Amino acid sequence: MRTPLTVRLFAKLPRAGWAALALFALFAWVWVPVAHLALPADHALHLSSYWVSLLGKILCYMVVAVAMDLIWGYAGILSLGHGLFFALGGYAFGMYLMRQIGRDGSYGADLPDFMVFLDWKELPWYWTGSDSFLWALLLVVAVPGLLAWVFGYFAFRSRIKGVYFAIITQALTYAAMLLFFRNETGFGGNNGFTDFKRILGYGITTPEMRVILFALSAALLAGVLLLGRYLVTSRFGRVLTAIRDAESRVMFIGYNPLHYKLFIWTLSAVLCGLAGALYVPQVGIINPSEMSPANSIEIAVWVAVGGRGTLVGAVLGAGIVNLAKSWFTVSFPEYWPFFLGFLFIAVTLFLPNGVIGLWSKLRGRHAPATEEEAEPAPAPAAEPAVLTAPPTESTRGAAA
Amino acid sequence: MKRTSPWAQRAWLILPLLAAFLLLAAAGQARAAVDEGALQQLATGDFGARIAAIEAIGAGGGEEARRVIAALGAGELGVLDGRVVIVRDGRVTDVGGAVVEAAPDAVDLLRVNNRVRRALATANAALDLSADDATRRLAAAQTLRDNASETLLPVLERALESEQDDAIREIVLLAAAKVNLNADDPAKRLKAVTALGESSDPAVKALLEPFMAQDNGTWREPDALVREAAAASIAAIERRVAVAQNIGTVFSGLSLGSILLLAALGLAITYGVMGVINMAHGELLMVGAYATFVVQGLFRAHLPEWVDWYVVAAIPAGFLAAAAVGVVMERSVLRFLYGRPLESLLATWGISLVLIQAARVVFGPQNVELANPVWMSGGVELAAGVVLPWNRIVILGFAAFVLFLVWLMMNRTRLGMFVRAVTQNRAMAGCVGVPTARVDTLAFAIGAGIAGLGGVALSQISNVGPAMGTGYIVDSFMVVVLGGVGQLAGAVWAAMGLGIVSKFLEGWAGAVIAKILVLVFIIAFIQKRPQGIFALKGRFADN
Numbered sequence: 027m028r029t030p031l032t033v034r035l036f037a038k039l040p041r042a043g044w045a046a047l048a049l050f051a052l053f054a055w056v057w058v059p060v061a062h063l064a065l066p067a068d069h070a071l072h073l074s075s076y077w078v079s080l081l082g083k084i085l086c087y088m089v090v091a092v093a094m095d096l097i098w099g100y101a102g103i104l105s106l107g108h109g110l111f112f113a114l115g116g117y118a119f120g121m122y123l124m125r126q127i128g129r130d131g132s133y134g135a136d137l138p139d140f141m142v143f144l145d146w147k148e149l150p151w152y153w154t155g156s157d158s159f160l161w162a163l164l165l166v167v168a169v170p171g172l173l174a175w176v177f178g179y180f181a182f183r184s185r186i187k188g189v190y191f192a193i194i195t196q197a198l199t200y201a202a203m204l205l206f207f208r209n210e211t212g213f214g215g216n217n218g219f220t221d222f223k224r225i226l227g228y229g230i231t232t233p234e235m236r237v238i239l240f241a242l243s244a245a246l247l248a249g250v251l252l253l254g255r256y257l258v259t260s261r262f263g264r265v266l267t268a269i270r271d272a273e274s275r276v277m278f279i280g281y282n283p284l285h286y287k288l289f290i291w292t293l294s295a296v297l298c299g300l301a302g303a304l305y306v307p308q309v310g311i312i313n314p315s316e317m318s319p320a321n322s323i324e325i326a327v328w329v330a331v332g333g334r335g336t337l338v339g340a341v342l343g344a345g346i347v348n349l350a351k352s353w354f355t356v357s358f359p360e361y362w363p364f365f366l367g368f369l370f371i372a373v374t375l376f377l378p379n380g381v382i383g384l385w386s387k388l389r390g391r392h393a394p395a396t397e398e399e400a401e402p403a404p405a406p407a408a409e410p411a412v413l414t415a416p417p418t419e420s421t422r423g424a425a426a
Numbered sequence: 427m428k429r430t431s432p433w434a435q436r437a438w439l440i441l442p443l444l445a446a447f448l449l450l451a452a453a454g455q456a457r458a459a460v461d462e463g464a465l466q467q468l469a470t471g472d473f474g475a476r477i478a479a480i481e482a483i484g485a486g487g488g489e490e491a492r493r494v495i496a497a498l499g500a501g502e503l504g505v506l507d508g509r510v511v512i513v514r515d516g517r518v519t520d521v522g523g524a525v526v527e528a529a530p531d532a533v534d535l536l537r538v539n540n541r542v543r544r545a546l547a548t549a550n551a552a553l554d555l556s557a558d559d560a561t562r563r564l565a566a567a568q569t570l571r572d573n574a575s576e577t578l579l580p581v582l583e584r585a586l587e588s589e590q591d592d593a594i595r596e597i598v599l600l601a602a603a604k605v606n607l608n609a610d611d612p613a614k615r616l617k618a619v620t621a622l623g624e625s626s627d628p629a630v631k632a633l634l635e636p637f638m639a640q641d642n643g644t645w646r647e648p649d650a651l652v653r654e655a656a657a658a659s660i661a662a663i664e665r666r667v668a669v670a671q672n673i674g675t676v677f678s679g680l681s682l683g684s685i686l687l688l689a690a691l692g693l694a695i696t697y698g699v700m701g702v703i704n705m706a707h708g709e710l711l712m713v714g715a716y717a718t719f720v721v722q723g724l725f726r727a728h729l730p731e732w733v734d735w736y737v738v739a740a741i742p743a744g745f746l747a748a749a750a751v752g753v754v755m756e757r758s759v760l761r762f763l764y765g766r767p768l769e770s771l772l773a774t775w776g777i778s779l780v781l782i783q784a785a786r787v788v789f790g791p792q793n794v795e796l797a798n799p800v801w802m803s804g805g806v807e808l809a810a811g812v813v814l815p816w817n818r819i820v821i822l823g824f825a826a827f828v829l830f831l832v833w834l835m836m837n838r839t840r841l842g843m844f845v846r847a848v849t850q851n852r853a854m855a856g857c858v859g860v861p862t863a864r865v866d867t868l869a870f871a872i873g874a875g876i877a878g879l880g881g882v883a884l885s886q887i888s889n890v891g892p893a894m895g896t897g898y899i900v901d902s903f904m905v906v907v908l909g910g911v912g913q914l915a916g917a918v919w920a921a922m923g924l925g926i927v928s929k930f931l932e933g934w935a936g937a938v939i940a941k942i943l944v945l946v947f948i949i950a951f952i953q954k955r956p957q958g959i960f961a962l963k964g965r966f967a968d969n
Binding site: 144153178180181184186188190192193194196197198200201204205208276319320323326327330360363364366367368369370371373374375378 | 699702703716759762763765767768769770771772773776777778779780782783786787896900903904907938940941945948949950952
């Protein structure tokens with residue numbers, strides 16, 4: 027405990043991990059800017075703006091996936107409402123982006139276009155301060171964080187867990203989606219926010235801004251991975267894993283799971299909010315469909331595809347599924363739902379530990395010992411079966 | 427010979443009736459002369475006078491009046507030398523039917539404008555008020571209620587004397603009272619105001635409100651007694667309207683609740699038995715609805731004369747189709763995921779995606795068109811603007827029927843006993859010889875089949891499209907949570923309660939806010955009673 031945090035942070039990662047991180051940094055902060063900005067458009071290695079935006083978007087999704095892995099993979103809490111926190115972060119930053127349009131909107135008014143359209147005369151009270159960048163950043167963190175804290179407090183206090191919790195979070199995001207679809211809510215209704223012009227006065231569509239946003243997303247992802255790594259290998263993380271595997275026993279030895287769950291849950295929501303805030307300027311739109319339950323459940327599938335409880339798996343899963351999605355929706359749009367549906371089924375049936383689990387299986391028995399990244403998913407067999415309820419419900423339920 | 431004899435018998439029965447009718451008609455003819463003054467007005471007066479004349483003719487009644495009104499409506503009434511004549515088929519006759527020697531071209535036909543047409547409608551109604559057909563009398567009474575005037579008062583009073591049908595009487599009474607509201611005699615006004623208090627129509631309330639108004643400190647209605655009666659009548663109408671509206675809201679709440687119940691019953695079984703939330707449950711509703719669509723198509727193609735009863739045939743079809751999908755789901759995916767509820771949740775979500783897309787590919791992305799059978803359309807009118815549609819009433823009954831079947835199945839059959847046993851303690855049930863795997867499959871099939879029944883019901887009141895089921899999974903799970911797992915009574919209370927509460931909230935705050943409030947309420951409720959309204963007690967309680 028006396029060693030400085032930075033030192034401990036560095037010590038947590040094996041050498042292979044550092045190498046991968048360095049490669050990633052090289053890719054995101056050197057190669058992408060050079061390939062996009064310096065190389066001419068007809069050069070073979072030139073990276074088009076489509077690709078920079080797509081990759082930037084996927085980086086944001088990866089952050090969400092890591093946040094999801096923190097609560098699902100390590101605390102055993104499946105949230106089907108993470109899209110809500112992501113969208114809230116996006117909306118919070120989107121408010122700032124809307125104000126940055128200034129009088130360049132199609133009505134040329136001080137108010138955002140949709141308010142002019144609704145014949146509103148002034149900004150609603152909750153838009154106060156939305157022209158300030160710092161206030162926007164504060165909202166990006168505070169709104170998802172606060173909502174998650176309040177919701178989590180009540181949910182975890184009455185020990186709602188498992189499928190109950192999953193469905194209630196889904197209902198939460200569904201209700202929020204309905205709320206944001208209303209024009210009167212004051213967030214643009216159906217169309218949400220779009221037509222952004224600039225951030226801090228700089229044009230949002232310039233290649234430089236695109237690269238900056240991309241680099242920021244990459245930095246966020248790297249930071250979130252390191253933070254996650256630190257958390258799950260710390261004492262806190264061990265208690266969290268213990269709660270996942272046998273909550274009652276953790277309580278019997280004197281821990282209060284509420285604080286642990288609440289902390290990781292709120293943190294996860296805040297990370298989603300940050301990802302959402304970086305996502306919106308890169309895709310140029312935020313609307314209530316981001317809150318649809320389908321989006322949130324897709325996040326769970328990214329993590330499941332990559333492998334739960336591994337952090338890196340979540341990143342891989344988000345990358346694989348989203349690249350596949352971009353490819354499918356361009357080439358065979360009708361088959362994407364089939365593919366996604368069968369992916370859900372196949373991963374749960376055949377790849378309980380995801381791609382990472384598959385890889386360490388292929389590398390042989392001794393692999394998990396050397397490859398720390400591929401920490402094996404919880405093994406229910408480690409639990410003595412005597413005290414637990416029938417193996418159908420609680421014991422293995424925790425593993426799911 | 428055999429075929430004709432009943433007809434012959436009937437003809438003998440009908441003949442005396444015909445004779446009586448002819449006699450009556452002749453009697454009517456005898457006193458059916460139209461008031462000459464009114465005819466004169468019709469011939470020479472301006473539009474205002476003509477309209478008064480038309481009403482007077484209508485109020486007078488009789489065969490001639492009918493002929494005049496009909497001719498005017500058809501544009502066959504004209505004026506010849508200051509006399510009203512009818513031009514039909516190139517012949518000119520007077521209103522009595524006697525031929526007039528004149529060229530049709532010489533007749534100056536009366537033009538009909540909108541005001542005249544309205545007066546004609548009123549006159550026609552006045553004539554119809556003495557018709558033999560009750561539906562025509564009813565329609566006439568309704569027309570008169572909306573366009574009553576002083577001229578028609580005698581007609582209304584005559585109708586009140588002879589009318590036997592209570593519903594029609596009530597309407598005529600209202601119409602008469604409406605006319606009398608403006609009478610000079612306070613006693614008449616008082617009677618009218620009191621009579622209008624019997625109404626449950628908000629429009630009548632608007633008629634009475636002027637009685638309570640003041641102009642510069644003086645009452646518009648000078649008589650204090652009339653004012654008092656008006657106040658009492660307004661209060662009575664308001665009370666009646668409020669009651670009718672509340673009944674309407676409770677009914678739509680029950681209707682929503684019955685749909686929720688149909689969706690939740692199946693879910694409650696599968697969730698209770700396997701601890702698995704079937705996220706594809708909404709899609710099983712969709713399968714049932716599309717099965718109904720297919721059955722409708724088959725009926726239209728092969729049994730057009732029975733097409734009104736396709737819904738009845740769709741009930742088993744919907745059940746079997748959804749149950750078949752359920753068995754495939756359980757056998758191919760879910761049974762490998764027992765004990766991993768969160769993963770089954772994801773897998774069933776995947777299945778739902780596949781099912782939605784399959785429906786989109788097979789039936790197209792648009793909603794398909796399903797017709798309500800005749801016996802399910804229309805409704806019962808409680809009061810003005812509050813209608814209970816038949817299809818919703820039928821579905822309410824259907825939900826009760828399904829509930830009864832499920833109750834029978836769960837409590838009176840061996841399978842039901844097994845299902846309950848597995849719900850309570852899977853390991854123990856297995857130990858005493860319950861074939862848990864087979865029970866799982868059957869329970870899942872039954873749960874899915876009930877969802878299919880829900881789909882059949884849903885197809886009659888909402889759109890049938892690939893994504894129709896997605897909205898129901900959260901709601902029906904809320905019902906299961908609120909009611910407590912494996913509790914039929916709990917599911918009923920929760921579904922109906924949720925339905926009624928959300929409909930009342932909807933009236934008060936709008937649909938979206940209502941949905942959010944209900945959700946907040948459920949979350950708060952689970953704080954207090956995590957096991958639902960009807961919690962299991964004893965050793966099964968901690969899980």
